[in-house]
Amino acid sequence: MQNVLITGANRGLGLEFTKQYSEAGCKVIACCRNPESAERLQALALFSKGQIQIIGLNVSVIDEIKELGLRLKDTHIDILINNAGSFGGKQTLAEIDYQSWSETLKTNTFAPVAIAQALKENLIAGSRKLIVNITSKMGSIDDNKSGSYYIYRSSKVALNMVTKSLAVDLQKEGITVIAIHPGWVKTDMGGKGASIQADESIQGMRKVIEDVCLADSGQFLDFKGQVIEW
Numbered sequence: 001m002q003n004v005l006i007t008g009a010n011r012g013l014g015l016e017f018t019k020q021y022s023e024a025g026c027k028v029i030a031c032c033r034n035p036e037s038a039e040r041l042q043a044l045a046l047f048s049k050g051q052i053q054i055i056g057l058n059v060s061v062i063d064e065i066k067e068l069g070l071r072l073k074d075t076h077i078d079i080l081i082n083n084a085g086s087f088g089g090k091q092t093l094a095e096i097d098y099q100s101w102s103e104t105l106k107t108n109t110f111a112p113v114a115i116a117q118a119l120k121e122n123l124i125a126g127s128r129k130l131i132v133n134i135t136s137k138m139g140s141i142d143d144n145k146s147g148s149y150y151i152y153r154s155s156k157v158a159l160n161m162v163t164k165s166l167a168v169d170l171q172k173e174g175i176t177v178i179a180i181h182p183g184w185v186k187t188d189m190g191g192k193g194a195s196i197q198a199d200e201s202i203q204g205m206r207k208v209i210e211d212v213c214l215a216d217s218g219q220f221l222d223f224k225g226q227v228i229e230w
């Protein structure tokens with residue numbers, strides 16, 4: 001049975017990842033910052049017959065990530081999905097919330113590195129050896145024609161660079177690291193006007209995740225497997 005660890009598993013894409021991977025027979029370690037109020041995740045776990053383990057994790061707190069590493073010391077992880085993300089507050093040139101920028105960098109950029117550090121041995125012990133960072137096309141410099149969104153764009157472009165460095169650093173351990181853009185998806189973040197539903201995005205990303213190998217490490221792909229320009 002494959003072990004899949006997902007952050008931000010209580011709603012949006014993280015919840016749908018958890019649903020689909022548990023239905024596919026994987027064991028899901030579903031991390032979220034407030035397990036007590038994660039009602040939909042709890043309901044999924046209840047019906048999953050033990051396939052979903054819920055663990056509290058605020059990814060912007062490095063000590064919590066270190067504790068997660070200690071708690072999972074003897075557990076192999078096949079696929080790590082760094083999904084938890086935040087959009088940030090006001091971010092036009094006219095008005096920028098710098099406190100929110102700092103918090104968003106912790107969540108979107110620092111956390112995937114800290115989690116990779118904490119769970120490296122777990123991934124080495126796994127058979128799939130795969131880290132998936134959920135990024136955004138808004139972190140593509142090539143694609144930026146509309147400007148603004150300083151907080152979100154900078155956190156995701158930095159996540160893309162982090163993905164590449166992790167891919168280089170972990171290649172000798174046989175760990176593949178990729179960044180995937182999930183599409184513009186109808187979640188709290190994507191909004192009602194987004195183009196696709198979460199189930200379509202996750203089906204697409206699961207196929208990409210299934211198909212990638214070490215030779216693809218360091219790539220920036222979309223949920224259909226298309227390469228995105230940096």
Ligand SMILES: NC(=O)c1ccc[n+]([C@@H]2O[C@H](COP(=O)([O-])OP(=O)(O)OC[C@H]3O[C@@H](n4cnc5c(N)ncnc54)[C@H](OP(=O)(O)O)[C@@H]3O)[C@@H](O)[C@H]2O)c1
Binds near residue numbers: 008194
């Ligand atoms: N939806 C889109 O169109 C779209 C497009 C491109 C990329 N993405 C990326 O896809 C990922 C998932 O987005 P989504 O659309 O599912 O967003 P969402 O509906 O807003 O959900 C965000 C998730 O991240 C969690 N999270 C945020 N900060 C956290 C922290 N410090 N610790 C732990 N969990 C935290 C949230 O937990 P709480 O409930 O506790 O806040 C929630 O589970 C994000 O990385 C996002 O940037 C989304």
